[in-house]
Amino acid sequence: MGVAVDKIFEDFLNKQSIFNNKDALTIQYTPDNIPHREEQIAALAKILAPALRMEKPSNVFVYGKTGSGKSLCTNYVCSQLNKISESKNVPLKVVYVNCKMRKVADTEYRLIAQLAREFGQNIPATGLPTDEVYKIFFETIDKDKKLIILILDEVDQLVKKVGDEVLYNLTRINQELKNAKINIIGISNDVLFMNNIDPRVKSSLNEEEMVFPPYDALQLKDILSERAKIAFNKGSISESVIAKCAAYAAREHGDARRALDLLRVAGEIAERAGRDRVEEKDVDLAEEKIEKETIEEVVKNLPVQSQSVLYAAFLILKSREPPVYTGEIYDVYKSICVRTATKPLTQRRVSDLISELDMLGIINAKVISKGRYGRTREISLSVSDEILNKIEDLLKVDLKL
Template identity: 55%
Template sequence: MDNGSKSIKGIFEDMLVVVNIFENREVLRSTYTPDHLPHRDDQVKALATILVSALRGETPSNVLIYGKTGTGKTAVAKHVGLELERTGEIYGVPCIVIYMNCEVVDTQYRLLASLARHFDKEIPMTGWPTDQVYTEFKNAIDKDKRIAIIILDEVDKLVSKGDDILYNLTRINADLKKAKVSLIGITNDLKFTEFLDPRVKSSLGEEEIIFPPYDANQIRDILHQRAEMAFKSSVLEETVIPLCAAYAAQEHGDARRALDLLRVSGELAERAKAQKVTESQVKQAQEKIETDRVVEVVKTLPTQSKLVLLSTVHLSNNGGCNITTGEAYNIYKNMCRLIGIDTLTQRRVTDLISELDMLGILNATIVSKGRYGRTKEICLSVPTDSTRRVLFEDYRLKPLETYNPPGQMKLYG
C-alpha cells in the first residue's frame, strides 16, 4: 500500500465507516410527537375532560394553556387533538382540529386566510378586505354540522397587533348555524391576558391549564424514553443523560433544549467517530448550540441592524461596556455614508438596538447620567472577533473591514 492511494481512499473510507450510533435521530427533534408524554398525564386528562363535550355534540369551553417553552404544551395539545379527531370518527361525531402557529401566521388577514384554506377555499395572499376573508371562512366552516377546535399556538404573538381577531373568533359561534367553534390558546407569556380586551379575556380563558416546568428528574425520564428509540443500545455513557437533564433544568426546565443537547452530543460523537457519547461531548454540544444560534441570528439580520451591531462591536473593542447610543449612532452614520446606504434616524436605531437586546446579542440598560442626560448603556454579550467575522461575510459590509472609528483616544483609566 503506497501512501498516496491510501490517503485518497482514506478520505472516503473514513466517511463510510461511520460508527452509526443513531437508530433514528428524528425522534430527538422537537417536531416529533411521541405516543406517550411522560409527566404530562394530568394536563392530558385536564384537556381531554374539557374537550370531551365535543363528542357529545356540545361546544367545549375555550381553553388557555400557559407554560414556559419546552414544557410540552404544543405536544399535549396536538396529541389530545389527534385523539379527539380519531374518537370522533369512531362515534360518528365530526370533530376537526386545526393547528395554527401564530408566530408564522401573525396577522388577522393571514390567520383567517389560512383557516379558510383549511376548508379548501382559495384566498389570495393579499388584496381582499379582511371581513371578506372572514365571511369566506365562516361560510366554509358552517357548511356542515361539526365541531371545530382551533389551536392557536403562541397566541401572544397575535395579540401584539391588535386583539380584534381574537374578539371576532370568540364571537363567531353567534354567526354560525350548524358548526361550532372552540379555541385553544397556547402561550408562554403568563401576563399576556393583562393587555387583552376584558371580553376576550373572559371568553378565551374560560378554562386554564398550567404547564409547570419539568424538573431534572422528569427531563431525565423524557430523555430516557426518547434515547431508547433514538440511539443504538448502550452507546450512551451513564452520565450523559443526567448531564443533559441538569443543563436543561437550569434553563427553566426546557425539554426541547434537553433533546437538542442530546441530539447534538450524539452528532458530535458520530462525527468524531467515537463508539460512545461521552460527558465531554455534552459540554461541547452545549457550547455549539449557543454559538450556532448566535451565528445564525447575526447572519440573518437585516443590513441596517448589522451596521448598528458593527458600530457597537467597533466601540467595545476599545471601550468595554459603556457605549452610549449617541456614540454608536455617530459611527453608524459614518459607516452608512462610506458604503452608500441611507442612514436611519436615531429614533429607529434605538429600536434596532432594542431588538438586538431582545435577541440576546446585546445588553442594553437605560441609565441616567444626570446632567449629561439619559441614554442606553450598551454592552456586547457575544465575542467581538467572531461577530466581526460573521458580519463581514455580508458583501455590503466588506468595505468596512478596514474602517477605524475616529476618536479612539478616550480611554478611561
C-alpha cells in the same frame, strides 16, 4: 481535488451509526409516551372530550415556560382526538398556528390569512382588506357542519405586537357561524399575559386555564431516557450522559427542548468524531455549539438593516467597554450604511429595531435616564466573546463589508 469523497460516504454507510432515529430528539417529534405530564394531558383531554359529541368544548389557555411541554401536550391530545374523530366520522379539524413566526402570523391580517390558507384558501400576502379575509375565512369554515380546534401558539407575542382585537374577533366568530363551531386553545409563555387584556376576551377565552410547571432535573432525565431509547442505537449512550444533559437543562428553568438539543448535538459531535458512543465531554461541547448556533441562526435571518444596527454595536464594543448608547449606535450605523451603499433608516426606526433585537435576546437594552445628560438606552451584548467574534464574521459576510 483528490479527496476520496466516495470513501467518506462509503465509511459512513459501513460504520454502525450512533443514531437509530434522530428525529426522536427534535421538537417536532411527538412521542407516544409523555412522562410527567399525565395530569395535564388528562385534564386537557377531559376539557376537549365533548368535541367528539360535536359539543363545543371550553376555550383553554395554557401557560408555561419554554420547553415545559405545552405545545407538545396540546398537539398530542389534539392529534389523538383527531384520530378518534376520524374513526367515528366526527367532523373535527385541528389547526395549529404559531403566532411568532415572522411573516406568517405576526399581524392580524397575516394570522387570519394563514388560518384561511389552512382551509385551502389562497390568500395574497397583501392587498386585501382585513375584513375581507375574515369574511373568506368565515365562509370557508361555515360551509359545512364541523368543529374546529384552533391552537394559537405563543399568542402573547402576537397580542403584544398588535393588540387583543384579533382575539376578540376570533372569540366572537362563533356567534356568526351557522354550521361550524370554533374552539380556541391559546398557548402563552407569559403567565401574566391575561392581566392586561380586554375583560370580554378574557372571560370567553379563559374558560379553562392550565399551568405547566417547569421540569426538574429528575423529570428531564426520564424524558431524555425515553427518547434516547428510540433515538440512539444500543450501547451508544450512557446514563451519565443523559443525566448530564438533564442537569444542564434544569439549570435553565427546566427547558426540555434544550435538554433534547443537548443530547442530539452531543450525539452528532460523537458521530462526527467517528466514535460509537457519546461521552460526557461531548455534552459540554454541545452546549457551546448550541448557543453559538441558535444565535447564529437568528442573526443570519435578520433583515439587513437590523444586521447593520447590530454590527454597529459590535464595532463600538470592540474598542470600548459596555454600555453603549443609542445615539452612538445610530452614528456608526449611518457610516455603515454609507459603506454598504444603503439608505439609512431614521433614528426613530432604528430605535424600534434595537427594541426588537432586545426581544430576540441578542442584546440587552435598558432605558435609563442620565439626568442632565438626557435619556437613552443602555445597550450591551448578551453573548460570550467567542460567539461575538463568530457573529461579527457572519455579519461582515452578510453585509459584504
